[in-house]
Amino acid sequence: MQRTNVSRLRLLLIAALAAIYGYWGNEGDASALEGAITVTGYGSYCSKTWGDGAWAFNYDDTTASNPCLKDDPQGMGTTQRRGLFSINEWNDVVVKCVGMGDVTFTRVGAAALNEARQAVSTQLHSSCIFTVSPRKIPIFDAPFAGTKLCGTGFDHSRRTTQMKNYLGEEAKWNIDNHEGIDWGIAANTPLTAVASGRVVKAMVWINTGCPDKSIEQIERKVFILHSACNAAGFCEKFVSYYDHLNLLAVATNQLVTKGQVIGKSGNSACVPEHLHFGVMRLTNTSDKLLEDFDIEDRFLQATIDPYGWRADWVDPRGWEDDKTGDIENDNGAISVNLWNEGKAPQCK
């Protein structure tokens, strides 16, 4: 009898570990989830493939089960994407299969996922990968107080010489492919964390691009990792990026809470006084499940617009590239509106 009890205990332990693995196993470094933000109204989805061309795409809108285990209880397949979708609001889905052009869907709730699956399930296409993105995950508050001058915005078009704002309209900024938002802000204005998270890098960067070599050439930057997770432990991860600071008030690896002062704005790196604010998406980018935050590679990260994308077709930044419209090996991502209701920066 005792032997049976021990076996049962072992089984329970294995089940517990499996549950933990199922929750966090593909999310990378568990310590990065310290300070995670719990979001409600989001289900979990999972896109899997197997070496023989088989694929599975499942979702759960109750957060009671793990859709990665539904057609793959043994965990033999490769998880290509896993993350959040909005149960009651808009989602985008991009489907890529071998031998088929990209298919995109924009619908409310699980209808987007259902239609995407139906579109390919009856055909003989193999190795299908489904990338889902909710239009909104409201976790950010403005990084500064008051109304500021709006400058160059985020360019959603990957094509050079063409610029598009988040409404899908042609924009006429000075910088093509700008991967962030500029606000004119007087030097030494306090800047705050847009959401709780972990400072993955607070640094001084040597910028050799200053035309006048006699002046200070350093550039101060802060990068903060934010994890938005549902009750099932499915997460989407973003890094907020503050540039041209005159003062750093946080250190690498520090946990911060929303509204905490992380530094002061400025003109470091020989620019006019302004805040460049960027957001990198680390989960469910165009060609990857997870993108590692890499400061040395920061220009290669998938950057998104924190105002999201509001036209009724899928964000071109998330699946087109600058030549063929295909992103097999590209680093784009679908933008998500990350601002809390009424908390986006006010600009004039």
Ligand SMILES: [Zn+2]
């Ligand atoms: Zn900028």
